[in-house]
Amino acid sequence: MKYLIGASILVITFIISIFFIPVDWLNGKEIPYDDEQEGLSKQIVIRFSHVVAENTPKGLAAQKFAQLVEEKTDGMVKVEVIPNGSLYKDEDELDALIHNEVQMIAPSLSKLTGLAPEWGLFDLPFLFQNDQDIQKVLSSELGNKLLTLNENKGIKGLALWSNGFKQMSSNVKPLRQPDDFIGQRFRIMPSPIIGEQFKAFGAKPVEVPFDQLYTSLQEDKFDGQENTISNIYSRRIYGMQKYMTVSNHGFLGYAVLMNKEFWDSLPEKVQQSLEAAMAETTLWMISESQRVNNQQLQLIEQESSIQIHHLTEQEKIEWYKTLMPVYHKFLQNVNDKAMKEFVKNRMKQLETQ
Numbered sequence: 001m002k003y004l005i006g007a008s009i010l011v012i013t014f015i016i017s018i019f020f021i022p023v024d025w026l027n028g029k030e031i032p033y034d035d036e037q038e039g040l041s042k043q044i045v046i047r048f049s050h051v052v053a054e055n056t057p058k059g060l061a062a063q064k065f066a067q068l069v070e071e072k073t074d075g076m077v078k079v080e081v082i083p084n085g086s087l088y089k090d091e092d093e094l095d096a097l098i099h100n101e102v103q104m105i106a107p108s109l110s111k112l113t114g115l116a117p118e119w120g121l122f123d124l125p126f127l128f129q130n131d132q133d134i135q136k137v138l139s140s141e142l143g144n145k146l147l148t149l150n151e152n153k154g155i156k157g158l159a160l161w162s163n164g165f166k167q168m169s170s171n172v173k174p175l176r177q178p179d180d181f182i183g184q185r186f187r188i189m190p191s192p193i194i195g196e197q198f199k200a201f202g203a204k205p206v207e208v209p210f211d212q213l214y215t216s217l218q219e220d221k222f223d224g225q226e227n228t229i230s231n232i233y234s235r236r237i238y239g240m241q242k243y244m245t246v247s248n249h250g251f252l253g254y255a256v257l258m259n260k261e262f263w264d265s266l267p268e269k270v271q272q273s274l275e276a277a278m279a280e281t282t283l284w285m286i287s288e289s290q291r292v293n294n295q296q297l298q299l300i301e302q303e304s305s306i307q308i309h310h311l312t313e314q315e316k317i318e319w320y321k322t323l324m325p326v327y328h329k330f331l332q333n334v335n336d337k338a339m340k341e342f343v344k345n346r347m348k349q350l351e352t353q
């Protein structure tokens with residue numbers, strides 16, 4: 001009897017399984033890989049660390065990218081955005097990326113000059129006349145070449161983002177003429193070209209990491225600084241400076257970088273989704289950074305007593321005449337022919353203005 005029951009169970013199990021075994025398997029074919037079958041246990045997590053506030057162009061773009069990646073991969077890839085340098089600070093994030101402790105960062109281009117002097121291109125004062133000019137160069141062959149510059153160091157470049165133009169501020173006096181800078185101490189990012197810019201003005205550059213900006217200013221470690229409106233606003237620098245000049249003299253851009261080994265390990269389909277999300281975010285950020293900087297300039301005007309001066313055309317000419325030696329310094333340090341050509345053309349344009 002026991003034998004009969006056992007045999008019946010075996011027969012029934014066999015008949016049921018015929019209906020549930022995939023036809024492909026029965027035909028000896030392999031079942032194709034399907035992301036959904038893998039389930040959430042196989043979700044890919046990308047940690048994206050950055051040093052600025054969430055309500056800045058970079059902070060907003062990082063969130064936008066995360067949202068687009070989630071949509072394009074049906075949740076298979078999750079981008080965890082970690083703002084405000086709360087995981088890795090300004091000085092540590094590049095190292096964290098190289099060691100794959102985070103998979104994505106977006107440092108300012110100035111902070112990459114330690115890897116290659118070519119990144120200093122973007123620190124040249126008055127390199128760009130307007131936002132269209134910026135976009136033209138960022139999306140050009142020159143921009144694309146820069147993105148591959150650090151692959152031998154394990155860094156994959158995904159995109160170049162713009163936070164627009166930098167403005168000057170000081171506690172000592174209004175900054176109108178080049179002479180107004182003489183003797184003042186200015187906070188800079190770690191970039192030799194920015195250092196040269198302040199030296200050409202007769203000022204003293206002082207390197208300060210972004211996360212120490214506010215406390216260093218409280219401790220009187222510098223008199224003035226340059227940054228985009230969004231950084232001046234979100235770090236509340238405007239509340240601690242007496243004078244600001246809307247000079248648009250410099251550019252603040254970011255390189256969106258990924259750990260290269262991590263990138264190479266991703267399935268091609270995932271890489272394509274990330275590229276599509278990045279292209280969309282980069283485009284979106286162009287108008288978004290203009291919107292945020294304009295809106296926050298208005299807020300600074302409303303909320304503070306800082307004296308704001310808009311650099312006149314004549315003052316601008318005085319500034320860039322004084323700053324021309326910075327271009328010569330840059331040309332001494334780079335070899336790329338196309339880049340040199342581009343810089344020389346810009347010098348000619350400025351000289352004939």
Ligand code: SIN
Nearest residue numbers: 051052108189210227
């Ligand atoms: C940033 O926008 O990432 C920070 C720039 C700075 O260090 O001033």
